[in-house]
Structure formats: structure tokens, C-alpha cells
Amino acid sequence: MREPADAGQPWRRLSVRVVHLDVIRVVISLATGYAGTVVRDDPVWPLIAGAGFGLVGALLDLNRWRTTRYRITAERVEMRSGWLARKHKTVARDRIRSVDSSARLLQRLLGLRSVHIGSGESGSSFALDALDHQHATRLERELMPGRATEPTADAAPSPEPDPETVIARLRAGWVPWNIVTVWSVFAVAGPLIGLHFALRPFGVDLIDLGGRLLNWESRAVVWNVILVLLIAYPLGIAATAGAFLLENWKFQLVRKGTPPDTALVTRRGLLNTRTVQHADERLRGIAFEEPLVWRWLRLTGTKVISTGLRQSGESTTSGILPRIRLAEARELAARILPDGSRPLESPLHRHPRGALVRRLGWAVYYPLILSGALLLFGLSDAIPDRVWPLPLTLVLLTVPVAVVAYRSLGHGLAGDYLVVRGGVPKRRTVALQRRAVIGWTLEQSIFQRWGGRMSAGVATAAGDRYYTAPDASVEQALALISEATPELARGFIDDQQPAHLLGDGVVEIEVEVEDAVAGAGVSRLDGSKTID
Incomplete structure (x- = not known):
């Protein structure tokens, strides 16, 4: 087999500090196991089992350090790992969609970081766990989509930091909106369980101890539940606040x-830190997500829409901001989008x-069906x-929910963006660049x-x-397609070809498209919802 032209690039290994980290884990595991045998006359099996798992994990991690090698060439990034079962993963540099890093507490103390290289597919993505901090930072910069493709030597000095423009930092006003929930x-x-x-x-029996402290037997069950909730909710809110601050400490969103x-x-974290990158050349839009309760409080979550990565794919996340007020999110969205557009503020067309x-029919139909089924059981004396x-x-x-669902519907065009909105438990408003549309499905x-409607x-x-x-009028749907993507619409709206109505009520629009959407890997859309 002919070696590639860049086969001369040296194979590198993970930082030797991984060994130091695993030695610490072995010591902790041995101490825990010893404590499980001496604190009582009979063994404390949970402590012994935990020590065993920790010891095995540390030994496996040492073996992973010994067998893992990786290299970066002008064309690809490769990783070899494994002893009994060998793995060799390769991802072309022009297919890299994300280069993100994170560090747990012990890793931070030893100056280590884990770097995740994502290709948009879990099979070819991999993590380098762990590299020293300087090398990880250099690797992030080197492999960020759009960067030069010359590999960086291991001994090369750290490059000058890129200029940064701060878009948002953690604000004290964000904390209350992210910690007070019905699930607090x-x-x-x-943790108490x-x-x-x-x-x-x-x-030590915490349930029995809590019952005696609260004098559980002196009150009815209902009052005991109310008392527990009155105590648990403030504690839960405090715990949620602590978790939010640990995760989002020194949160910073910058354009680099x-x-x-x-x-x-995006950078965030106190004990465990994380850095997530989204290349501007792959951004195709932005979305607001508003669960029902948030909507009443005028709060929203913000996500970016990027090619090559699903909304919640791999180790990355498309969530770009914590839960904040809608007005503030709109201001920040204009700075997040590279062109400064405000498509999420545009008025939308109401559906018929x-x-x-x-x-409303659904809202009445399902209770009637359930009631009718119970009536049959009642006639047979089963209930x-x-x-x-x-x-x-x-x-x-269900009727008020149906009204809310209808009022959530909307669509429109805002400059270079197509905007659609819908959803009841979680209303989502999506602004997608028109150039990112590669096909349509009418149902x-x-x-x-x-009723003269279609989705x-x-x-x-x-x-x-x-x-x-969903549920736009036929005129609205065809007008949306014609205005958003006139080239795609010309063939089946002007000439009525090649659109046809299938037996299941789906209008299938066959179009030929080029792979001009930043690595989509799509050569043809045949009306289906699945895109390879």
C-alpha cells in the first residue's frame, strides 16, 4: 500500500502528566479500599467496590496513555489506540467541524486539557485525553475550521493569541432566571438519596433521622409533604444556584x-472548564427556544445553527447563551450573527x-376517545x-393549550433569512439563511x-x-418557497414540474443541488426528511 505524501509527520503521544494523574487515582482508590476494611469489623462493600472500580479505571487509563498515538498532517488528523483491539481513526482537516476542549478539576491542577475533534459523525470523531494546556491551546487554534493547513511542530512556540471581541459575559441578573424552576x-x-x-x-439512616427531627408521626401525610417541600425547595434552589455558578463561572462569549x-x-466553568468553538463560516442561523413557563416570563434559550453539527451532537452543544430575558437575547443575537441581522425580531405571518x-379538534377528540374507552369498561362493570x-x-x-399552539405558529422572510416558528411545550423560533435551504417537502x-392548508x-x-x-395555507406555503428559494421553486411552481402528489399526501420535490453548503455531503434531495 502506497504511503501518503505526508506520512513522514511524527506520531505524538499524550502528555506524560496523565501518568501522574492516574497515580493519584490509584492512591485514592487504595486508601478508600483500605478504609472499607478497617472502619468496621465486617467489610464496607460499597467502599471496597468503589475502590475496585477506581483502581481498574486508573490502570485502563495508564494503558490508554501507553498505546495512544496521534499525528497532524497538512491533510488529516489521525489517532491510533488500543492494545488487544487496535483502532485507527482518521478525519480529513477540511471535514473538521469543531475543536473543543475541557478540563476536570484534577486535570486542571496538573495543567491538562482534553481536546475533542469533531467531524459531525461520531464514528470519525475522537478525543485526545489529555494534553498539556499549552499544546491543547495551540492545537485548538491550529485545527479551528478556516485556519492554515500546515501542521504545527511539537516544539514550535505558541502562536500569538487571536484578537477577540467580547459579545457577552456572565451577569448577576442571569442567575435567578436559571436556578428557580419547578424541578429545583x-x-x-x-444527592440526599x-x-x-x-x-x-x-x-446511619437519614430517612429515620429526618422523620424524628421533623416529628413526622404528629402530622397528617399531606402536611408532612407540604413541610418537606417548604424545606426542600429553598435547599434545591441553593443547590441549583451552586451548580449553575460552577458550570458558568467566568462565562464569556467572544468572536475570535x-x-x-x-x-x-464560549468559555465557562470553575472546577471543570470547557471551551466550545463555532466557526463563523459554518454558521447558518440562530434559534430561540421558549418552554411554556419561560414564555410567560419572557425568557429564552439561544442556540446557533451550524453546518456539520446537529443541535445536540457529539461532545459539543449548540446552546450559546444561558437562559436570559427575550429582549436581551435579541440584542445579543444581532451580535452573534456575523452579518449583524435581526431576523428573529421580524413580524411573522399568522396561519389560517x-x-x-x-x-381545537385534537383538544376535544382525545378526551372523548379516552372517555369512550372508559365508558365501555364501565358498561362491563370493570370500573x-x-x-x-x-x-x-x-x-x-387541552382547549387553552390548543389556542396557545395556534398562536405559536408563524413564518416569514427577513432579508437573507427564512424564519419559522411553532411548538407548544417548547416554542422554537428558527432563523435560517436562505442559502442554506437545499430542498422542500410539502405535506x-x-x-x-x-381546508386548503399544507405543511x-x-x-x-x-x-x-x-x-x-406546519398548517400554512397553500398560498402561504407556495409564496414562502417562491420568495425564499426562487431557483428551487421555479421548476415546480411555474411549470408544475416535477412536483406530484403522492398517495400519502406528500408533495415530493426532486431537485439537484451541489455540495455548496459547507460540507453537507448532499448531492440530491428526493423529498425525504433524512439527509446523508
């Missing part, structure tokens, strides 16, 4: 580099009343007769055809790969 009680319940089982081998090689960089009627009307009371909830159920699906190589404007 579980932030303290989980774990502590309870950890202390049981030592004869000089045009055209710029990227959004038929979409409201359809959702009491008074049970079957109970599902009808759900209409008091009609039998009831939508009677327009947008296929793209970025983000979730597929976004929908």
Missing part, C-alpha cells in the same frame, strides 16, 4: 480571529383559522360508572386538503437538518 426540589432530593444509601453501611477566519468561542380549528366522565374535564386544559393530510418542511445541512412551518 430534585436538585437536593437526588445517594447520601442515604452511602451512609447505611455505617449505621480576523476575517474571514473568525469563530464564536383552519389551523386553529384543527388543534365504577363515575370514572368515565373524568377525562372530559381535560378539555378545560397534506386529507383534512388539510379539504412546508425545510431541508438543510445545518442544525436539526429539517424545520417545518
Whole structure:
């Protein structure tokens, strides 16, 4: 087999400080196991089991350091690892979608970082765990999409830091919006349950101790539950606040580099730190996500839409900001987008009343079906007769939810961006660059055809790969396609070719597209929702 032209590049190994880290883990595991044998007459098996797992993990990590090699050439990044089962992973440099780094507490103390190199596919992505801090920083800069493709020698001096423009820093006003939730009680319940089982081998029963402290037997169950919630919620909020600050300490969102090689960089963390990069050349839009309760408080989460990475793929995340006020998020979104556009502030077209009627029908239909099923059981005396009307009371909830679902619908165009909105438990407003649209799927159920409505699906190589404007009128859907992507629309709207209505109510639009969307790997879209 002919060796590649750059085969002469040397293979490197992970930092030798990994050995120091594993020696510390071995010492801790041995101390824990020893404590599990001497603190009581009989062995404390949870401590011994934990020590065993820690010891095995440290030995496996030492073997990983001994067998892992990697190299960086002008064309690719390669990693070899394994002893009994050998692995050789290769990713071309022009297919690298992310280069992110993180460091746990012990790694930080030893000056180590883990670097994750993502290609958009888990099979060819890999992590270098761990490199010394300076080498990891140099590697991040060298491999960031858009950088020069000359490999950096191991002994090369650190390059000058790229210029940075700060977009956002952690603000004290963000903390309350991210710690007060209805689930705060579980932030303290989980650790307490774990502590309870950890202390049981030592004869400490936290449940019994808490019951005696609260005088559990003197009150009814309802009042005991209320008392526990009154105590647990403040503790849960405090625990959530601590976790949020640990994760987002010194949070900073910056734009790094000089045009055209710029990227959004997020840094955060106190004990465990993390750095995530999103190259501007791969950004295709931005999205707001507003769960129902957040919506009433005018709060939103912000995500970027980037090619080659799904919204929650690999080790990276598309979440670019913590939960903040909607007005502030709009201001920051204009600075996050490289062109400074404000597509998420544009007015959207309201969908036809038929979409409201359809959702009201669902709101009544499902309680009726459930009630009818219970009525059949009641007629056979399987359940009491008074049970079957109970599902009808759900209409008091489902009808308002149906109205909220209808009011969430919307679509429109804002300059170079296509905007779609929808969702009830989590309303999502997506602004996608029109140049990122690579195809459309139009769907009609039998009831939508009677009402003159259809759902327009947008296929793209970025983000979730597929976004929908549901239950628009036929005129609205065709106008959206014509204005957003006139070249794609010309063939089937002007000439009525090659669109055709399938038996299941799907309009299939076949178009030929070039791979001009930054590594999408798509040569043809045949109307399906799955894009390779």
C-alpha cells in the first residue's frame, strides 16, 4: 500500500502528566479500599467496590496513555489506540467541524486539557485525553475550521493569541432566571438519596433521622409533604444556584480571529472548564427556544445553527447563551450573527383559522376517545360508572393549550433569512439563511386538503437538518418557497414540474443541488426528511 505524501509527520503521544494523574487515582482508590476494611469489623462493600472500580479505571487509563498515538498532517488528523483491539481513526482537516476542549478539576491542577475533534459523525470523531494546556491551546487554534493547513511542530512556540471581541459575559441578573424552576426540589432530593444509601453501611439512616427531627408521626401525610417541600425547595434552589455558578463561572462569549477566519468561542466553568468553538463560516442561523413557563416570563434559550453539527451532537452543544430575558437575547443575537441581522425580531405571518380549528379538534377528540374507552369498561362493570366522565374535564386544559399552539405558529422572510416558528411545550423560533435551504417537502393530510392548508418542511445541512412551518395555507406555503428559494421553486411552481402528489399526501420535490453548503455531503434531495 502506497504511503501518503505526508506520512513522514511524527506520531505524538499524550502528555506524560496523565501518568501522574492516574497515580493519584490509584492512591485514592487504595486508601478508600483500605478504609472499607478497617472502619468496621465486617467489610464496607460499597467502599471496597468503589475502590475496585477506581483502581481498574486508573490502570485502563495508564494503558490508554501507553498505546495512544496521534499525528497532524497538512491533510488529516489521525489517532491510533488500543492494545488487544487496535483502532485507527482518521478525519480529513477540511471535514473538521469543531475543536473543543475541557478540563476536570484534577486535570486542571496538573495543567491538562482534553481536546475533542469533531467531524459531525461520531464514528470519525475522537478525543485526545489529555494534553498539556499549552499544546491543547495551540492545537485548538491550529485545527479551528478556516485556519492554515500546515501542521504545527511539537516544539514550535505558541502562536500569538487571536484578537477577540467580547459579545457577552456572565451577569448577576442571569442567575435567578436559571436556578428557580419547578424541578429545583430534585436538585437536593437526588444527592440526599445517594447520601442515604452511602451512609447505611455505617449505621446511619437519614430517612429515620429526618422523620424524628421533623416529628413526622404528629402530622397528617399531606402536611408532612407540604413541610418537606417548604424545606426542600429553598435547599434545591441553593443547590441549583451552586451548580449553575460552577458550570458558568467566568462565562464569556467572544468572536475570535480576523476575517474571514473568525469563530464564536464560549468559555465557562470553575472546577471543570470547557471551551466550545463555532466557526463563523459554518454558521447558518440562530434559534430561540421558549418552554411554556419561560414564555410567560419572557425568557429564552439561544442556540446557533451550524453546518456539520446537529443541535445536540457529539461532545459539543449548540446552546450559546444561558437562559436570559427575550429582549436581551435579541440584542445579543444581532451580535452573534456575523452579518449583524435581526431576523428573529421580524413580524411573522399568522396561519389560517383552519389551523386553529384543527388543534381545537385534537383538544376535544382525545378526551372523548379516552372517555369512550372508559365508558365501555364501565358498561362491563370493570370500573365504577363515575370514572368515565373524568377525562372530559381535560378539555378545560387541552382547549387553552390548543389556542396557545395556534398562536405559536408563524413564518416569514427577513432579508437573507427564512424564519419559522411553532411548538407548544417548547416554542422554537428558527432563523435560517436562505442559502442554506437545499430542498422542500410539502405535506397534506386529507383534512388539510379539504381546508386548503399544507405543511412546508425545510431541508438543510445545518442544525436539526429539517424545520417545518406546519398548517400554512397553500398560498402561504407556495409564496414562502417562491420568495425564499426562487431557483428551487421555479421548476415546480411555474411549470408544475416535477412536483406530484403522492398517495400519502406528500408533495415530493426532486431537485439537484451541489455540495455548496459547507460540507453537507448532499448531492440530491428526493423529498425525504433524512439527509446523508
